Amino acid sequence: MKTTLLQSSDITGITFWLISMALLASTFFFWIERNSVKASWRTSMTLSGLVTGIAFVHYMYMREVWVSTGTSPTVFRYIDWLLTVPLLMIEFYFILSAVKKVSSGIFWRLFLGTLVMLIGGYLGEAGYMNINAGFIIGMAGWIFILYEVFSGEAGREAARLSGAAKDCFEFCKWIVTIGWSVYPLGYLFGYMTGSANEVTLNLVYNLADFINKILFGLVIYKTAASLTPAGSK
Numbered sequence: 001m002k003t004t005l006l007q008s009s010d011i012t013g014i015t016f017w018l019i020s021m022a023l024l025a026s027t028f029f030f031w032i033e034r035n036s037v038k039a040s041w042r043t044s045m046t047l048s049g050l051v052t053g054i055a056f057v058h059y060m061y062m063r064e065v066w067v068s069t070g071t072s073p074t075v076f077r078y079i080d081w082l083l084t085v086p087l088l089m090i091e092f093y094f095i096l097s098a099v100k101k102v103s104s105g106i107f108w109r110l111f112l113g114t115l116v117m118l119i120g121g122y123l124g125e126a127g128y129m130n131i132n133a134g135f136i137i138g139m140a141g142w143i144f145i146l147y148e149v150f151s152g153e154a155g156r157e158a159a160r161l162s163g164a165a166k167d168c169f170e171f172c173k174w175i176v177t178i179g180w181s182v183y184p185l186g187y188l189f190g191y192m193t194g195s196a197n198e199v200t201l202n203l204v205y206n207l208a209d210f211i212n213k214i215l216f217g218l219v220i221y222k223t224a225a226s227l228t229p230a231g232s233k
């Protein structure tokens with residue numbers, strides 16, 4: 001079999017590499033820095049590193065498929081999403097619980113809402129369910145978790161915070177609103193209407209993952225570090 005190499009003109013292929021390396025570096029960073037922050041923030045740091053670590057392994061595979069075949073089916077991404085997206089979403093619970101006592105109902109609603117969103121999308125995109133029905137179930141799951149962080153119990157708990165922890169929650173809230181909107185839009189334009197091609201779709205997903213996985217973790221790290229008093233842990 002002929003070996004295919006990454007072409008210098010393949011911008012999408014280059015972004016597959018770029019994000020792979022950035023995910024690897026972030027994983028080391030989050031896990032090493034975990035011990036330099038206050039104990040109450042360490043679970044969040046562990047989770048951030050798990051998200052980037054799982055995505056790294058997945059990206060190595062997707063990159064290989066992309067370089068050798070010039071395509072990377074979105075359905076592959078669901079394997080990564082099924083693990084990393086619930087981990088990202090429960091970060092909201094851990095941000096709150098790093099600074100106050102909160103109910104575990106928040107944790108379970110965020111976790112289950114995320115699964116509904118992903119399973120609906122997967123069944124639709126992999127052809128096990130009507131395309132529109134999959135989209136509607138996926139959207140319902142997303143709206144449910146957005147409601148929780150904006151106006152549900154999580155949102156109300158966050159509104160009573162002040163300072164860095166509140167800013168962190170707010171920032172992450174906008175990431176899951178704006179940053180995450182790329183994926184349902186991808187479903188809409190790439191799959192339902194077929195108007196976006198794979199080159200663009202993968203390029204956009206790759207760049208979005210930078211923000212939604214790496215920047216998300218960095219903001220939590222920055223918050224944790226700023227709330228760790230100098231000379232203590």
Ligand SMILES: *C/C=C(C)/C=C/C=C(C)/C=C/C1=C(C)CCCC1(C)C
Nearest residue numbers: 118121138139142180183184187212
């Ligand atoms: C690191 C990967 C992330 C943050 C992936 C997030 C994926 C989503 C927010 C997907 C959402 C979807 C909908 C809201 C409706 C249609 C189906 C999905 C699964 C594409």
